[in-house]
Amino acid sequence: DTGVSQDPRHKITKRGQNVTFRCDPISEHNRLYWYRQTLGQGPEFLTYFQNEAQLEKSRLLSDRFSAERPKGSFSTLEIQRTEQGDSAMYLCASSPPDSYSYNEQFFGPGTRLTVL
């Protein structure tokens, strides 16, 4: 399968714990995005990487959230001191580097986070 992969698919944690999610983009896609989707809503942008550089962060990305993309390959999203309001589906997407297709974003299956 050459699509975007995410791990884990589901995570249940207790309030106050730290969690980390991983995203592996489509090979050779240099752009990588994280979105959050709550029940009944569309995905909301969190942050964006071009290669290893984090170029944009949404105001939704509080200080408890941090994302990395070492060496411009896979990415991790960490949430520290989780709160019940963090419960959501966390989606990763990637897009290719060519100038015409760079808007096309391909999503992974998501990581469903439940904070008890």
Place this chain on the structure above:
Amino acid sequence: QQQVKQSPQSLIVQKGGISIINCAYENTAFDYFPWYQQFPGKGPALLIAIRPDVSEKKEGRFTISFNKSAKQFSLHIMDSQPGDSATYFCAASKVAGANNLFFGTGTRLTVIP
């Protein structure tokens, strides 16, 4: 503030009928308008997309109509099938910057046999 407004929230269509979902936007800097299909528990899948230099794009049973002056675009699903039952999201993005997508709130489509 919702950058992309989508309607209806839910839609029930008979098998073989036409499903129509509408979206509107305000930001004239948007220049890429995709539609995504999402099944429960899955990530959104890119269905079809349009850029403002054309007014219509068709791929199989799916057509996007785009009205730049009205800042509106719509998805038409011809000959709707039960397998099309899913949630559909319109979205928009800009050329400059992160090109992050601004999504509508989604339309839950149910196609009844």
